[in-house]
Amino acid sequence: MKRILRVKADLHTPKTVSYNLHSKRGYEPQGTKAFVPLGTRLTKGLSRPEKAHQLRELAANSDYFIKPVSKRNQEIRKFLTQHGVRVEKIIEDLKNGTSLFEKEGAELGSAEGIRFFKRNPVQYTQKIIDLVARLIVLEVSHTHLHVGNIAITEKGDVILLDLSRATLAGTGKHRKSLRKIVEKIHQEKTTFIQSFVLYAFRTQHDRNPTESEYIEKARQIEDQIQERMFGLAKEWKLA
8 A cells, every 4th residue: 555655646747837828818728837746736715826826836846847839939949049048948849839848957036046046146147147138139028037937057057947928029920019029128127137136135135135235236237237238249240
């Protein structure tokens, strides 16, 4: 009996942990699925924020994911890789518009990610700045860029996660909305800087920054991203 119970506990099944926000209902069922222990259930009676928190915990504890990957998404992934952006690696195309991914590194906001970041905050910050600058110069809108969609490894690598809703300005059906996408990219940069400054300060100092500390740190990050953008544009001969 003990043998049967142990084997059953080792079984994992895909469970939806996030949705694509495209349908009239506000989501599509074909979102990200994490492999969780068989029989896993969310606590009943949760509020929406509490449910979202439990789903994030399930995702954080999963080593494998099934995610929708469109043709556009494949093109953007290839484009970013060619320009030095490390994206999460597909280990198998499931031939139904989805692919199997294996977890690499740890999300910035996870306990493991925070532990990695604390060891060398300057190195990770510079690599994250480089990542954001590359997205802007390449005119790629992630559409959901935050600390939960960036993973870091113990060796110092930075990995961009969840490109399911990413768009590339000036390509395909998005060509006519070039200006809107570019504007959105810069809005994403501002929003990301705000969240990253809070994350970095809390991680390093175990408290929130004062208003003056926040403004100063945000300005420094903004200036460093801008400087790296100029460097990349010159390197790629786009200036």
